[in-house]
Amino acid sequence: MFQELTDKLEAVLHKLRGHGTLNEKNIAESMREVRRVLLEADVNYKVAKQFIADVEQRALGQEVLRSVTPGQMVVKIIHDEMTRLLGEKEAPLVFGRSLPSVILLAGLQGSGKTTFAGKLARHLRKKGRTPLLVAADIYRPAAVEQLKVLGRSLDIQVYSEENRDAAAIAAHALDHARKNLLDTAIIDTAGRLHIDEEMMAEVARIKEATSPAEILFVADSMTGQDAVTTARAFLERLDFSGVVLTKMDGDARGGAALSIRAVTGKPIKFVSSGEKLDQLEPFHPDRLASRILGMGDVLSLVEKAQEAVDLEKAVKLEKKLRRAEFNLEDFLDQLQQLKRMGPLQDILTMIPGAQAKAFKGMQVDDKALIRVEAIIRSMTVKERNNPNILDGSRRKRIARGSGTSVQEVNRVLNQYNMIVKMMKTMKHGGRGMRLPTGF
C-alpha cells in the first residue's frame, strides 16, 4: 500500500522535472500526493493541512538547482520542515533540585506507561541515578503486580501500598525515597480517558502532591486522528513537559507524533521500541520524518537531492571563486553546509593550502550560526555583494537590525575576509586542485 503511495509521489515529482523554479502549479501538484501520504501516516487532517500550507509558502519561488528535479526539491523541503517541526534539538530529561526528582507518567489505557516506567528506571540507573518505581495505578487488575515484576527483574525498588488514594500513595512514596536516599521517583499511573473528569482530576492531584520535574505523556505510535484531542486534553490538565512514543518497533508510520508535537509544542523525549526493558531509544526527528514520509524510498530521494544540492552549490561556488566573486551570501551558505558536514577544523584539513590555525575560534555551532545569519540578513543585497562599502555607520545599523553588536559584525566580516584571502591564494594554486564537496 505504502509502496504504491511512494511510487505515485515519485511519479508526480518526476513530471515536474525541468521547471526552473518552484511555482504554485508544480508545488500544488506534488502537495496533493504529499497530503495523501501524510493522512495515510495518521497525521491529523488539520495538522496536515496547516503543515502543507506552510511548506508551500516556503517552497514558493525557491530556485531549483539544475541537477535535481523540482519534485526532489519539494521532498527535501518537506523533510527539512518536518524535521524542524518535530524538534530541532535534543530535549534531555530535567531533574529537580529537591530530592527525589519526580517523573510522572500519564496517558491512555494500554499506551505503554508501565513498561516505559521500567525502561526509564533501568536507563536512569545506568546514568548513575537511584530510581524508585511508584505503583500509583490502583485500578487496572494486577497493575501493581506488573510493576513489581518489572522492578524485581531489574532489582529496582517498587513502592506500593494498599490505599484507595493514588495521590497519597505518591506522596508517601516520596517520603520513602527521601528516607532511603533514592534520588528519582518514577510514578506509574493508571491509564485514563481524557474525557473522564474524575480520573483527570486524580492525576492532577498526583501532580499537585508530588511537584514533578517532568511529566511525560505516553502515547502509542499507532494512534490515529484522535491523538490531537487526547494530547490537548492532557496538556490542558497537566501541562506535561514531554512526550514518549511507544510501540515504535511495529510498522506504524507514526504521524500521530507530528500531530501531538504540533498541537502541544512539547518535545518528544523517548522512543519505546519493544516489550523488553532495554528497548529504549533517544528520539531522532529526522528518522521519524523519514518514517512518516515513507521510509527508505523517500529518504534516499532526499539524500540524493541533498547531495545534488551540495554538489551543485560547490560547482557554482568554485566558479565564483575562480572569478573572485565570493560574497557574504555565499559565506552564509558555506557556514550552513559546514554545520551539516561536521567540525570546521576537519573540513579545513581537507583543503590544500588552508591554515586551520587561522580559523581558530570560528565555531560553527547553532547559536553562532543564527547570529551570523541574522547579521548577514540585516544587510542590503548591495552590501552582501559588495562588502567593501560597509562603513562604520552601516555596521552600526546592521548590528542594531540583527540584535547583535558592532564587534560581532566586525568579527563576521573579518572571518569573511580571511576566507576570501585564502581563496585568492588557492586561485593561484594552479590546476588540479579540487574543492571538496560543499566547500
Added chain:
Amino acid sequence: MLDLFKKFQHGLARTKSGLVEGVQRIINQARGIDEEVLEELEELLILSDLGVATTETVIENLRQRSRESGRIEPGEVLELLKQELIAQLGPGGQAAAGPEEPVHQPTVISVVGVNGAGKTTTIGKLAHLHASRGRKVLLAAADTFRAAAAEQLEIWKDRAGVEIIPSQSGADPASVAFDSLKAAMARHVDYLFIDTAGRLHTKENLMAELEKIHKVLARQCPGAPHEVLLVIDATTGQNGLSQARRFAEAVKVTGLVVTKLDGTAKGGIVFSIARELGIPVRYVGLGEKIDDLQRFDPQTFVEALFA
C-alpha cells in the same frame, strides 16, 4: 517556532462536535450536496480514521447518488452518507441475530491482537456475559510473557465467577492452550477463552508462535478454535489495516472487537478492515467495567461518527 505551534493550536480549535454542526449548517446553506459539502464530509470521515481510500470511495458514491437522483434535500444528506457507510461494513454490517449459542462443546475462542488493545479485558467481559447466561466458562492464561498477565486474568476470572487454567510465567503458551483445552473437554465446558499475549503483527517469531497455538488446538479438537477475535483499539489509525491483514494471514480471524469506544476516537479503521478483508465486527468495548461490552450494531456505530 512558538508562532508555528500557535498556528496549529488555533487551527484545531474547532471541536469534533462543532464540526458536525458545521457540516449540517453548510448542508443547509447548500440546500443539498455540493463540492463544499463533500469536502466537509471528507474531513469528518478522515478525522474518524476511515483513511483516504475508504473516504474517497464513500464520498464518490455519495457524489454519484446525488448526480443520479438530481436533487437531494438537506435533511437527507447525512442519512444517505450513513447508508453508504453501513454498506462499507459489508455482510458484517448486519448485526448477528439472537444470543450466541455454543457451536461445539467446548466452543474455543481465541482472542488476539497487538499490545494493550484490550484482549484480557474483553475476555473478562465475555466470560461474564456467557456465565450470566448459565454457560460454563473456562479461561486459559496463555499470555505467559507480559509481567503479571496471569494475575490480571485471575482477577477477571473472579469477577466473572468462572474458572481458569493458570500458567507459569515464561511457560510455552501452546502447551498452556493444550492443557486448557484438555481440561475444558474433561469438564464439559461450554466456552474456553484463550488469552494470548499482545504481539505486533510485524514480528515473525511471535506470529509463528500464535500459529502454533492454533495448530495445537486444532489437532486436539478439530474445528478449534471456533472463533478467533481480533481486538482493535478504537484509537488506532491506519495501522489497524496492516494489523488485521497480518493477523488474518497467520490465523483464521472470524471477527473483530473494537475497544475503548467510550473515548472520543471513532474506530473508523474497521470500515477499511471490513471492506478489504470482509471480517465482521462482533463486539464493541465501552469501558473498563465488566458489563461495558455490547454486541456490535452497525447503525449505532455509524451514528456515533456524527455524535
